[in-house]
Each structure stands twice: as C-alpha cells, then as structure tokens.
Amino acid sequence: MPxxxxxxxxxDNQWSLIRDAEELTNTDLSxxxxxxxxxxxxxVKNGSGNNSEKIGVWLSSDANLESLSPYIQQxxxxxxxxxxxxxxxxxxxARTLKEHYEYAGELRATGHFIQxxxxxxxxxxIDTFDIPDDWSVDSVLQSLNDFSISYQAAVDEPQPLFRRRx
Amino acid sequence: MYVYDEHxxxxxxxxxxxxxxxxxxxxxxxxxxxxxLPLRLQNGLYVQRLAPMLRIAVPYGMLNARQLRKIAHxxxxxxxxxxxxxxxxxxxxxWPKLEEVPDILAELxxxxxxxxxxxxxxxxxxxxDQFAGVATDELIDPRPYCEIIRQWSTFHPEFAFLPRKFKxxxxxxxxxxxxxxxxxxxxxxxxxxxxxGFKVFVGGGLGRTPVIGSVxxxxxxxxxxxxxxxxxxxxxxxxxxxxxxxxxxxxxxxxAKTPAVFAEMVEKEWQTIRDxxxxxxxxEIHRAKSFFTEPEYEQLxxxxxxxxxxxxxxxxxxxxxxxxxxxxKHRLNGYRAxxxxxxxxxxxxxxxxxxxxxxxxxxxxQYSFGEVRTTHEQNIVLADVPCHLLFDLxxxxxxxxxxxxxxxxLNDMICCPGGDFCSLANAKSxxxxxxxxxxxxxxxxxxxxxxxxxxxxxxxxxxxxHHIGDIGVLGVDKKGQExxxxxxxxxxxxxxALGKVLGPAFGREEMPAIIQKILDVYLENRTAxxxxxxxxxxxxxxxxxxxVYAKAH
Ligand code: SF4
Numbered sequence: 062m063p064x065x066x067x068x069x070x071x072x073d074n075q076w077s078l079i080r081d082a083e084e085l086t087n088t089d090l091s092x093x094x095x096x097x098x099x100x101x102x103x104x105v106k107n108g109s110g111n112n113s114e115k116i117g118v119w120l121s122s123d124a125n126l127e128s129l130s131p132y133i134q135q136x137x138x139x140x141x142x143x144x145x146x147x148x149x150x151x152x153x154x155a156r157t158l159k160e161h162y163e164y165a166g167e168l169r170a171t172g173h174f175i176q177x178x179x180x181x182x183x184x185x186x187i188d189t190f191d192i193p194d195d196w197s198v199d200s201v202l203q204s205l206n207d208f209s210i211s212y213q214a215a216v217d218e219p220q221p222l223f224r225r226r227x
Numbered sequence: 228m229y230v231y232d233e234h235x236x237x238x239x240x241x242x243x244x245x246x247x248x249x250x251x252x253x254x255x256x257x258x259x260x261x262x263x264l265p266l267r268l269q270n271g272l273y274v275q276r277l278a279p280m281l282r283i284a285v286p287y288g289m290l291n292a293r294q295l296r297k298i299a300h301x302x303x304x305x306x307x308x309x310x311x312x313x314x315x316x317x318x319x320x321x322w323p324k325l326e327e328v329p330d331i332l333a334e335l336x337x338x339x340x341x342x343x344x345x346x347x348x349x350x351x352x353x354x355x356d357q358f359a360g361v362a363t364d365e366l367i368d369p370r371p372y373c374e375i376i377r378q379w380s381t382f383h384p385e386f387a388f389l390p391r392k393f394k395x396x397x398x399x400x401x402x403x404x405x406x407x408x409x410x411x412x413x414x415x416x417x418x419x420x421x422x423x424g425f426k427v428f429v430g431g432g433l434g435r436t437p438v439i440g441s442v443x444x445x446x447x448x449x450x451x452x453x454x455x456x457x458x459x460x461x462x463x464x465x466x467x468x469x470x471x472x473x474x475x476x477x478x479x480x481x482x483a484k485t486p487a488v489f490a491e492m493v494e495k496e497w498q499t500i501r502d503x504x505x506x507x508x509x510x511e512i513h514r515a516k517s518f519f520t521e522p523e524y525e526q527l528x529x530x531x532x533x534x535x536x537x538x539x540x541x542x543x544x545x546x547x548x549x550x551x552x553x554x555x556k557h558r559l560n561g562y563r564a565x566x567x568x569x570x571x572x573x574x575x576x577x578x579x580x581x582x583x584x585x586x587x588x589x590x591x592x593q594y595s596f597g598e599v600r601t602t603h604e605q606n607i608v609l610a611d612v613p614c615h616l617l618f619d620l621x622x623x624x625x626x627x628x629x630x631x632x633x634x635x636x637l638n639d640m641i642c643c644p645g646g647d648f649c650s651l652a653n654a655k656s657x658x659x660x661x662x663x664x665x666x667x668x669x670x671x672x673x674x675x676x677x678x679x680x681x682x683x684x685x686x687x688x689x690x691x692x693h694h695i696g697d698i699g700v701l702g703v704d705k706k707g708q709e710x711x712x713x714x715x716x717x718x719x720x721x722x723x724a725l726g727k728v729l730g731p732a733f734g735r736e737e738m739p740a741i742i743q744k745i746l747d748v749y750l751e752n753r754t755a756x757x758x759x760x761x762x763x764x765x766x767x768x769x770x771x772x773x774x775v776y777a778k779a780h
Contacts, residue, residue: 147265147348149388153464156385161499175262177249184384200252207245210237212378214504215385221453222234222378223511224504 066179066190069202074191076138078119078171090116096140099124103132119171122150126157133162141187143172152185159186159216176200180207186216228289228598229374229518231339238381239336242343246270247329254326269349269387271342272328273650280648281320281328282345283335287355287373287397288316288600292588295599297338299584305331310584312569312577314641314690315394316354316601317345321648343381348389350380350460354396356404357602360519361564361610363556367416367423369399371515372452375507379453386460390467391475393460394432397425401721406603408440408723409433409695411477412459414452423449429459429489430481433689437725438478441486443493450507451497457505458497462489522596522611527561532614539618546621548632548670554617557610563617565595565609566602567629568639572664574628575657576642577605586627594620603692604641606634636673637681637746638664641692645685645702646709652685654702654709659683659738666739676746679759682717695719697759698745699726700738711738715745715771716763727768730776741775748774 065074078096079085085101094115097105102118117138118129126133133139139158141151151170158164170182171191179190183205192201214221231239246266253263267273271282283298290298298318302310305327311319323331335341344351353376355369356362376395380386386393398405399416407413413428425447431440447455463477466484481489540547555564567587570576579587587607591599594616595609602608607629612620624630633639640663643649645656660683667673682696686703693699699714711733714726733741748771753762763771 146262147388148469149348149386149390150465150469152385152388153461157461160503175258177258177262177266178388181382181384181387197257200257203248204245208238208241208382210234210241211384212238212381213383220504223375223514224508226232226234226514 063194064192064196064198066192066198066201066205067188069205071198072189076117078140094138096138099129103128120154122148122154124154126154126162130162133158133164136164136166138167138169139164140169140171140191143170143174146173146175146178152181155182155185155187156216176204177207179205184211184215184217228291229286229339229370229515235339235378236336239339239341239343242270242341242382243329243332243336246332250326250329265347265388267328268347269344270328270332271345272325273346274325278322279325279328281323281331281342282313283318283320283340283342284345284352285317285340285601286377287353287359287370288357288602289370290599290601292591292597294338294340295584295588295591297334297340299581299588301331301334302584303581309578309580311575311644312579312601312605312607314577314603314605314643314692315352316357316603317352318601319644321644346392347387348391348393349387350383350389350393350395353377353380354394354405354410354603356398356400357600357608358404358555358564358610359399359600361557361559361562362400362404363558364401365399365558366401366418367399368516368519369397369405369414369416370519371512372414372416372425372449373397374518375452375511375515376456379456379505383460385457386464389460389464390469391472391477393463393477395456403720403723406692406695406719407431409437409692409719410440412456413440417446419446425449425452427455427459430478430486431723432476432478433692433694434476435473435687435689436476436478437689437694438482439723439725440478441481443486443490449512450509451501452507453505454501454503455493455497457500458493461496462492466492522598524559524562524611525613527559527613527615529560529614532561536614536617545625545632546618548674549621549630550617552632552636552674553630553634561614563612563614565612565617565620566634567607567609567624568631568633569606569629570633570639570664571628571631572638572668573661575644575647576640576660579607583627583629587629590620590623604634604639606639632670633673635678637667637676637679637742638673640664640681640683641696642683643685643691645683645691649685649690651688652702653687653704654685654711655735656683656685656691656700656702659700659702659711659735662735662739663742666743676750677758680717680719681742692719693717694725695723696726697763698742703732705732709735711735713741713745713775715768716760718760722760729768730772744775745771 076094096117119140169189273280396405396410415426427444428440600608642660646652680696683700684691684693695717713729717726718724
C-alpha cells in the first residue's frame with residue numbers, strides 16, 4: 062500500500078486512481094472514491110451527475126487546464142501525475158490551479174516524483190503526496206521542511222521575502 | 228556589494244544542511260544515482276573525467292577580499308591549490324572529493340557564497356558586465372537588478388526542473404559586454420521618459436544550435452521585472468520540449484512558435500500575474516540599490532593624473548603597454564579599472580592558484596576598496612584603482628604574473644577546460660590555446676593586430692563561446708581523433724553575429740599555422756583603421772578560405 066502524506070502526517074488514502082479506459086469499464090463508480098483520467102472524467106461528468114463529490118481527476122503533465130476549468134471548483138481532488146521526476150511541468154500546473162483558477166480542493170502529487178522535490182511541490186500548492194511504501198516517513202518529513210524561509214512568493218506564502226523583510 | 232541579512236544566511240545554511248543530508252543518503256544508497264544527479268548538479272557538482280568538479284557561484288562576478296581568501300583556503304585544503312574562472316564568471320574546483328562537498332559548501336556559506344544552481348536544468352547564475360558601476364557608457368548600474376533576479380531565482384520552487392538550463396544576463400551600458408543576445412533571456416536596461424525599464428530579448432544561445440535572441444518587449448517597467456520573468460519561465464516550463472535534450476532550450480520553443488507568438492503567450496500569462504505580490508516595490512528596488520553605492524572615492528584631478536601616467540609610460544615602455552592594454556577608463560576622474568590577466572603563456576586560461584588569490588585579495592584591499600570582479604573572458608578586474616597608484620600596483624603584479632599586457636589581444640583568448648578535464652569534450656582545448664600563445668609571443672605583433680577575440684570550445688556545448696569570437700575554434704571528433712574546426716566573424720556585442728564555418732577541420736599541430744594564415748589575410752587587407760571584424764565584414768569569408776585551403780605548390 063502506498064502511503065499518503067498530508068500536513069506532515071501519514072493519513073489513510075480513501076481514493077483509488079483509475080489509470081485508463083479499460084480499468085474504468087471494470088469499475089463501479091457508484092460507490093467508493095475514484096480518481097479518473099481527464100478524458101474519462103469529462104465524459105462521466107457530462108453524462109450523469111452521480112456520486113460527484115466522490116469523483117476526482119488526475120492530470121498528466123501536458124494537461125490543458127482550460128478544458129478542465131468548468132469543473133475545477135467542484136472537484137474534491139485533483140491529482141497531478143508525474144510521468145518522470147525530471148518532468149517539471151507539474152510544478153507550474155499546480156501553481157496555476159491554485160493561484161490562477163483558485164482551486165480550493167485537495168491537490169495531490171502522484172506518480173514519479175522524488176522526496177527531494179516535495180518541499181518545492183508543497184510550495185507550488187500540493188497538499189498531499191502519494192508516496193511509495195518503502196520511503197522512510199521520517200526522512201520524507203525532514204525533506205519537506207528543508208527550508209524555513211523562501212525568497213519568492215508561491216502558494217504557501219503569497220508574499221515574496223522582499224515584502225516581508227524589515 | 229550585496230550583504231546578507233539573517234534571512235539570506237538562513238536560506239544558504241539550510242541549503243548546506245539539505246545537501247549534506249542528500250549526500251549522506253546517496254552515499255548510504257538511499258538515493259538512486261539518477262535521482263541524485265539533479266540534486267548534486269543544482270549544487271554545482273559534476274562528476275567529470277578525472278574527478279568531481281564543483282562550480283561555485285560568483286553572482287554577477289562580484290567578490291570581496293574575504294571571499295577570495297576563503298576560496299584560496301578551499302583550493303588548498305580540499306583541492307590541489309588552484310581553481311578556474313569560467314566563462315560565466317563562476318569559479319570551478321577541479322578535484323574536490325564528493326563526500327567533502329558539503330563541508331566546502333559550509334565554508335562558503337560563512338562568507339556569503341554558495342554553489343546554488345550553477346548547473347542543472349534550472350535558472351543559473353545571472354551575469355553582467357564586469358565594469359558595472361564604473362563603465363563610462365553605463366546608463367544604470369545593472370547589479371541591483373541582478374541581485375533581485377538572483378534572489379528570485381534562488382530555490383524557485385516552480386522552476387527547478389525545467390526542460391533545460393536557463394541563463395539570464397543583464398546589461399546597463401551602451402556597448403553590450405554581457406552578451407545579452409546570446410542568453411535565454413537578455414535584459415537591456417533602458418529609459419523611457421524618466422522611467423527605468425528593460426528591453427527583453429529571449430531565445431538567444433550558443434551550443435549545438437546557436438541563435439541570436441529576439442526582442443519580445445521593447446520596454447518592461449522595472450517593477451514588472453519578476454512577474455514578467457515568471458511568465459516567460461512558466462511558458463517555457465510548460466511548453467519547452469522535453470523529448471530531446473538538444474531541442475529543449477527556450478530558443479527552440481521561441482523559434483517553433485515564432486518570437487511574435489511566443490511574446491503573445493508570455494503577455495497573456497503575464498496579465499494574470501502582473502499585479503501579484505511579486506510586483507517589485509520602490510522599497511525593494513531602493514534596498515537593492517543601497518548595496519551598490521559608490522565607495523569612498525577621493526576627488527582626483529584627471530588631467531594631472533593622466534599627465535603623470537603619460538610621463539611614466541614614456542619612461543617605461545612595459546608599463547606603457549600594460550596601461551594601454553590592461554587598464555580601462557573609469558566613470559570617475561582620476562580612477563581606472565585594471566584587468567589582471569590570467570592568460571600568461573603556459574597556464575590554462577583562467578586558472579589561478581591559492582597564493583595568487585590571496586595576493587589579489589591583498590591588492591584589492593590596498594588599491595580597490597577590497598572588491599574584485601571575475602570576467603567572462605576569464606580574467607579578474609580591480610575596478611576602482613586611483614591613477615596615482617597604478618604604477619605601484621603594476622610593479623606588484625609583474626612578478627605575480629598578472630601583468631601580461633595582453634588584454635583584448637589574440638592571446639587573451641577564451642578557452643573552456645576541454646578534454647583535459649571535461650567529460651563531454653570532443654577534443655582538448657587548453658593545449659591549442661597554449662600552442663597559439665607560443666606562436667604569437669611577440670607583443671608588438673599582437674598590438675599591431677589590435678583587438679581580436681579568439682574563443683576555443685572543446686565541443687558543441689560552446690562553453691568557450693566559439694560562435695561569437697572573431698575567430699572561433701571548435702574541437703570535433705573524427706573517428707576518435709581530435710580535430711578543430713574554425714569559424715570566423717562572430718560578435719558577442721551590439722553587432723551580434725554568429726561565426727561562419729571556414730571549412731574542413733584541422734589537426735591540433737596545424738592550428739598555429741592556420742591561425743597565422745588567417746591573420747595574414749587580415750593584415751594584408753585591412754585599412755589603417757580597421758579591426759579584424761571590420762575587415763572580415765568587408766572582404767568576406769572567401770578570401771580567408773582561399774588562403775587557408777590553398778594547395779601547397
Ligand atoms: S565546451 Fe564542451 S568540452 Fe568545453 S567545457 Fe563545455 S562541455 Fe566541456
């Protein structure tokens with residue numbers, strides 16, 4: 062079981078992520094908490110309004126946020142899925158969702174990111190992290206708190222340091 | 228010079244701690260090789276041909292005496308007693324031990340230095356003119372803006388995993404000495420009415436696909452600097468290519484979209500964030516500027532000072548040559564900027580030893596308010612020397628080996644570390660530089676040639692800026708053999724131009740003779756006033772080609 066980190070704690074993960082259309086056809090969406098790929102999500106969304114507070118969406122790093130925008134405010138969970146940790150698009154997607162679209166729900170990092178990116182990801186607006194089972198939680202929490210102060214504005218601190226210096 | 232407050236200190240100390248932790252986890256096998264790679268790169272640590280290489284940041288080239296002494300200590304204690312000034316004004320150690328790098332970083336932090344983002348796919352050290360603040364043609368001192376950009380880019384959470392590295396340069400002068408046309412972003416400080424702002428160039432760069440940057444904004448008000456940079460970086464981060472390392476720089480994106488469309492994308496993004504808290508304040512601009520005020524200059528008489536210098540030059544020819552070649556004008560009467568040449572024949576261009584660093588620290592305190600600048604030509608500048616102390620200074624640097632009166636000449640070449648050190652190299656570059664210096668050892672001949680840039684890179688990555696030298700030399704690999712291709716007509720400044728390939732490459736031993744032929748064509752064709760670049764532009768590459776590739780009779 063992967064672990065879920067939120068606010069410096071390991072918490073239970075009630076969401077299941079559906080990778081593709083095939084998995085989707087074998088799933089009964091009417092009960093449980095599901096994270097759908099964006100394409101599937103939009104068709105489910107436009108079809109029926111069932112179980113909507115229990116349907117989230119996951120975005121690949123080439124996601125087009127404009128097409129997601131009509132749904133953003135109602136989504137309880139958006140996952141940003143990292144195909145490879147060096148693919149840094151997710152950082153911009155996270156910030157844009159939180160700052161530009163003012164997304165207020167949970168933003169989660171899934172897929173291949175590394176522990177040493179988590180501090181930055183958190184600054185960009187990621188609330189929860191889906192981490193592999195073999196990661197040391199203590200070590201992860203230390204990395205999350207690598208820095209106590211930052212120069213730039215980001216989601217965690219909308220004021221850049223220059224507006225906060227004495 | 229910028230001085231850290233408690234926040235800056237905390238940030239850098241936390242970075243050292245973070246990297247120590249990462250290094251320990253790596254050595255314990257808890258971080259995979261490929262995952263440690265970007266972490267160490269963003270702390271300036273490469274693993275090179277012979278040993279790790281650590282690149283220390285010198286923000287926009289400024290160093291003080293204390294920092295120089297610290298670097299001297301580090302080279303002695305952790306390395307082999309010398310280091311290297313890079314073509315991006317940074318300092319490289321060639322032989323540090325990986326496990327000692329956290330200690331080196333901790334020592335650097337004590338003197339407000341670091342190796343943050345000197346490598347990796349992130350925003351790199353911002354560079355500018357080595358004569359910033361003292362240049363006679365300066366509109367506005369670029370350094371406060373460089374510092375503002377440095378802070379913004381340092382550990383920027385959104386832009387640490389860009390498609391590729393990202394370099395920003397700022398110029399505040401009429402003549403561009405920061406190569407702003409050849410950076411991912413080039414900023415030219417301009418005035419519109421009474422307002423300060425920037426002309427913004429994007430998509431310039433050297434490397435495999437050299438491109439001259441395009442203007443995407445004629446005037447960006449100074450307060451909008453960070454929000455606009457953020458918009459450019461976000462567009463690049465989201466849309467830059469990630470499928471092919473060689474097509475991942477922003478220049479490829481700008482080309483693919485066209486500069487006009489790219490500018491629109493940036494503008495659209497910018498509109499959504501331009502009024503955010505990252506909008507600069509008067510207070511912040513003022514704060515940044517307060518660190519770059521004038522030192523306590525004396526009131527000096529320019530005419531008298533100049534007369535005295537002329538007299539000394541007449542009496543001492545060697546001093547006269549040095550004064551003409553290595554000493555530059557200063558904004559203030561009775562002051563000069565002195566370039567210490569790190570290009571004596573036989574020493575790899577830009578290399579400097581621990582004791583030389585200490586000597587320069589002493590000299591800076593005696594003659595130049597305790598500060599120096601590194602230059603992208605791989606020399607060191609004492610920017611504020613009073614004229615009446617020049618002769619004194621000169622006498623001290625002659626025995627130290629910094630007084631080679633070759634600044635601006637063919638022998639003041641830019642040269643990357645090449646195959647002697649760099650694992651990416653196709654060919655060695657340092658021995659080529661040396662062979663050329665030995666061939667052209669007659670200073671009178673060099674002075675007669677005038678200003679001429681010879682730039683040497685050991686591979687396509689172009690760290691030696693070979694595309695923008697009057698003469699560029701590129702190391703190439705032909706079936707495992709080292710060869711050298713020549714390019715002519717590059718220009719890093721206002722007349723930005725990329726060199727053209729002369730023709731098939733040559734073996735290393737042929738190089739001095741080939742350079743000689745190129746110079747012969749110039750000398751035979753030039754008019755009285757022409758420098759190499761002008762003659763080249765007038766007569767074109769063909770005349771050079773004919774001579775160089777003429778069949779021997
Ligand atoms: S140009 Fe090539 S050989 Fe020279 S330092 Fe850069 S990567 Fe290495």
